[in-house]
Amino acid sequence: MLPERLKTLRLEAKMTQKEIAEKQGISQQAYAQFEQGKSIPNTKRLQAFSDFFNVSTDYLLGNTDIKSKTLETDLNKTLDNVRSFDGKPITDADRETIREILKRRQQEREQKEIK
Template sequence: MLGDRLKRLRLEKKLTQEELGKKINVTKVSISGYENGNRTPDTETLQKLADFFNVTTDYLLGRTDDPNPSESDGIPEELKDPSLGLFFKELAEAPEERREQLLKIWEILKSEGDRNNK
């Protein structure tokens, strides 16, 4: 799984194994080993790969098929502030239908605020 995903990501960026290795400070032999399954990257290297390709380590390891789950969770960026407390917690943990209701409420509040600031 790691090897297939790593190779696909590398080819999407049109990089050779050597070029990728230089970017994350490992050898071409290491990249080749990761791609063909003969080697496993250590934790630090795995994180460097994830950061370089802007994906999660879980995606690289095959634990999820979503390369960026936090970007596709349906929660607007302005609501991803922990200082929002219970509202944020309830939104993050809510079933899909409840989440949609809470997001509609947020949109109403936001539009009211926009009208009041004009």
């Protein structure tokens, strides 16, 4: 998933591999290997890509389809602070269900924006 996400984000930014590599302080060949899946970035480099493209590391790794760092962070903070609904405690399973529903809704919104 990471190689595809890196390439897609680079193309969306209308940048070449060389331009990304220069901004990241690595060689174009090293960056190309990340996009081709021949090499895996270490944690520090992954975070640098995340910061550069303004997406979460979870998005880069394919753990979520939500690009926005702040949306994912806000969603997690909000759900972690919810304790009850209608006078009944919310379980961890409930929180995860709500999280998945909201993520799906965000994906639908993003798809509509693309069309």
